[in-house]
Amino acid sequence: MEKETLKKIKKKLEAEKTRIEEELGNIAKKKGKKFTPVYPEYGSRDEENAAEVEEYEIHLALDKNLEKLLGNVIKSLAKIEQGTYGKCENCGLEISKERLEAFPSANFCITCQSKKDNLITKFFSRLRPHKNVRQPKDKKTRRQ
């Protein structure tokens, strides 16, 4: 990836990080809890970063969704530092520039993401089966 593109994406990620942290700070204030942000230092090793992200998430223990977002943003920033940014976590292929510009904290390429999304959709459709879909008879689990 070109340095200019990476720079732009890094800026976006940093802005996103600040925005989420502010939002989390507001939630903490509303809940009347003391908010002490722990700013992770980016270590050179993967385990270090993982531990910092984990610690960060535990310390926040707030809105799960925001935490997840923030974790992803931090992970992406760490990847930029390590020079591994832009690779799909599943298949290892380069994630397209267009996708990264639209979703800077994307962990998967479009192919792997749609596979994941399909699995989720299938999972939920199984929970709420459609009336017209015939359900297979489950003889094995029936005890007599």
Ligand SMILES: [Zn+2]
């Ligand atoms: Zn992939």
